[in-house]
Every structure is written in structure tokens, then in C-alpha cells.
Amino acid sequence: MADVKIGNLHKSYGTVEVLKDINLQVEDGAFVVLVGPSGCGKSTLLRSIAGLEPITSGAISIGGRNVSDLAPAQREIAMVFQSYALYPHMNVENNMAFGLKFAGVPKAEIADRVNEAARILQLEPLLKRRPRELSGGQRQRVAIGRAIVRHPKVFLFDEPLSNLDAALRINTRVEIARLHKLLKATIVYVTHDQVEAMTLADKIVVMNKGRVEQVGKPLELYYRPANLFVARFIGSPAMNTLAATLDGKGKAAAVAGVSLPLPAAVSGTGEITIGFRPEHCSIGKTGIPARVELVERLGETGYVHARTADGAALLVEVKGDPGLAQGAEVRVAPAAGHLHLFDGEGVRLAGT
Numbered sequence: 001m002a003d004v005k006i007g008n009l010h011k012s013y014g015t016v017e018v019l020k021d022i023n024l025q026v027e028d029g030a031f032v033v034l035v036g037p038s039g040c041g042k043s044t045l046l047r048s049i050a051g052l053e054p055i056t057s058g059a060i061s062i063g064g065r066n067v068s069d070l071a072p073a074q075r076e077i078a079m080v081f082q083s084y085a086l087y088p089h090m091n092v093e094n095n096m097a098f099g100l101k102f103a104g105v106p107k108a109e110i111a112d113r114v115n116e117a118a119r120i121l122q123l124e125p126l127l128k129r130r131p132r133e134l135s136g137g138q139r140q141r142v143a144i145g146r147a148i149v150r151h152p153k154v155f156l157f158d159e160p161l162s163n164l165d166a167a168l169r170i171n172t173r174v175e176i177a178r179l180h181k182l183l184k185a186t187i188v189y190v191t192h193d194q195v196e197a198m199t200l201a202d203k204i205v206v207m208n209k210g211r212v213e214q215v216g217k218p219l220e221l222y223y224r225p226a227n228l229f230v231a232r233f234i235g236s237p238a239m240n241t242l243a244a245t246l247d248g249k250g251k252a253a254a255v256a257g258v259s260l261p262l263p264a265a266v267s268g269t270g271e272i273t274i275g276f277r278p279e280h281c282s283i284g285k286t287g288i289p290a291r292v293e294l295v296e297r298l299g300e301t302g303y304v305h306a307r308t309a310d311g312a313a314l315l316v317e318v319k320g321d322p323g324l325a326q327g328a329e330v331r332v333a334p335a336a337g338h339l340h341l342f343d344g345e346g347v348r349l350a351g352t
């Protein structure tokens with residue numbers, strides 16, 4: 001396998017810049033997930049690594065070799081797309097072998113590679129079936145197998161699970177995680193699903209409007225988001241965020257008419273945004289006043305949807321039946337030590 005380094009990469013379509021000064025390092029054997037909303041540039045970045053999109057400026061290296069101007073076939077990568085793109089008239093074995101035959105790999109070696117990939121992906125009983133005889137998850141495994149047989153330096157995945165139903169996505173996600181551990185492969189993986197990113201990644205790259213907002217381990221992004229965009233994007237359900245005002249003494253912030261104690265390192269005055277996650281707040285006798293709009297019961301764990309007098313939405317994780325009806329007046333209390341504070345530009349405040 002190999003590492004991937006991206007330096008000062010820019011990509012434009014005419015006057016529209018879609019990737020803006022991207023700098024990123026993917027270590028050898030790492031599983032790096034590019035995540036962000038639709039249109040943020042994550043798939044364009046992946047296609048640039050693959051050579052399917054020419055870059056405007058900057059450099060891409062794979063295994064220490066500058067591949068910026070090389071054709072996709074010369075980059076020693078393998079890409080798995082959202083669409084399985086299997087040949088319907090070929091069986092599984094021939095679908096996996098086709099690229100190797102086209103490249104002139106000897107028959108005996110092709111057979112060895114296909115059999116090994118089939119063993120890894122548990123496809124051995126399916127080798128003689130055609131795509132129409134397979135489930136969605138099995139087809140995706142064939143597409144992954146077609147990539148494995150090429151012995152690439154880097155695997156690139158472009159939203160490979162988005163065509164699967166919820167249960168199958170979970171199963172295939174486990175398969176991909178197992179595959180990474182088994183092959184010790186370098187993987188760059190694109191998804192819009194941040195739960196998928198949190199589950200699979202060694203390192204997450206959060207993108208927005210063509211820029212990298214933050215790079216870090218999943219829990220690092222979860223517990224210490226660098227800015228308001230990352231705070232709202234990472235985590236499911238999303239973080240609660242409310243407008244607040246610092247008291248100027250570094251002791252409290254006024255939120256919906258209620259003073260909340262702040263970390264000792266916070267100082268200054270002005271308008272800020274305060275955030276806390278649904279699992280880091282509770283309903284009690286003190287806290288931010290709100291009115292219940294919905295109690296979402298999901299079994300042992302549920303969520304109370306509430307709204308403050310000025311229209312801000314709040315979500316509170318609860319256990320069992322909270323005994324609340326629509327329209328009930330409640331108080332939402334954020335847990336001490338779990339507040340996230342952001343300045344007027346949406347950047348995390350120092351000391352928090």
C-alpha cells in the first residue's frame with residue numbers, strides 16, 4: 001500500500017472554484033473518510049485523486065510519486081463507485097477478472113487473484129451467478145472484489161453504500177471495516193452520512209464549500225469541533241445551538257433569559273453561540289425554558305423535541321417514558337463540562 005499527499009490543490013470549472021487550497025495527508029494503511037453536505041467538493045476531490053478530474057493547480061502524490069499529471073491507469077488505484085457497474089451478461093468470476101484480462105495478466109495469476117478476493121469477501125459460492133441473481137449487498141461485494149484483484153496501492157470509495165437499504169448498509173459497513181483490517185489497505189472513502197464516517201474512519205475530513213473545515217479522529221471532532229459548521233454536522237442527532245451573550249466577567253452566558261456558568265478560561269463580552277448535544281442535557285427544575293413539541297419514542301432511548309420562546313429548537317435525549325405531553329412547559333439543563341462556545345464568526349472559543 002502507500003500514503004497519499006495532497007498539497008495546495010485547487011480545482012476550478014471556468015471561473016467557479018470548487019476545491020480551494022486543499023492540503024491533506026493520508027497515511028499508509030489509514031482509513032480516511034471525506035464527509036460533508038452535497039456540493040461540498042468531496043467527490044470532486046476523490047475523482048481528482050483518481051485522475052478522473054484534472055486539477056487546476058497543486059500536487060497529488062501516491063507512495064511518494066507525483067501523479068498529478070498521470071492517467072488513472074498509471075496511478076495504481078482502484079475505485080468503487082456508488083453504482084455497482086457490473087456487466088450483466090457476465091458471472092461474478094468474469095466480472096472480477098475482466099480488468100485483469102484486459103491488462104494482459106496471465107490466466108493462472110488471474111484465477112489466483114479472483115479466488116483470493118472471493119475468499120476474503122465470502123463470494124466463493126456466488127462465482128458462477130450473474131448480477132441479476134445477487135442481492136444489492138452481494139453486488140457491492142463483487143464491485144469491491146473487482147477492485148481488490150487489481151492489487152492497488154490505494155482504494156477509493158465513492159458513496160458505495162448509498163444504494164442499499166438501512167439494514168444492508170449496516171452489514172456492508174461491517175464488511176468494509178473487516179476488509180480494511182484484513183488487507184491493511186489505504187482507503188479514501190466519500191460519504192454524506194456522518195454516522196458512516198464516525199463508524200469507519202481512522203480520520204475524518206470535514207468539507208464545506210470546497211474547503212477543509214477540520215481533520216481529526218472521529219471522537220476528536222465530536223468532542224472538540226473546531227467551528228460551528230463541524231459542531232452541527234458531526235453527531236446524530238445534531239448538536240443543539242443557541243444564541244447567547246457573555247456577561248463580560250467570564251462567569252456566565254445569558255441564554256433565553258437564563259444564565260449558564262462557563263469554563264473558567266472564557267472571558268470577554270459580546271454575542272456568541274452556545275452548543276450542547278442531546279445526550280449532554282436533561283429536563284429538570286432549572287435550565288432553559290421551552291415548550292414540548294414532540295416526544296419521539298424509539299424504545300429505551302427517546303428524544304424530546306422542544307422549542308424556546310424565541311423559536312430555537314432543542315432536542316433532549318431521555319431514557320424510558322419521560323411522561324411529557326405535547327405543549328408541556330419544561331426546563332432544559334445542559335450538563336456542566338459539555339458546553340461548546342463559538343464566537344461571532346463561528347470559531348470555537350479559546351479555553352473551551
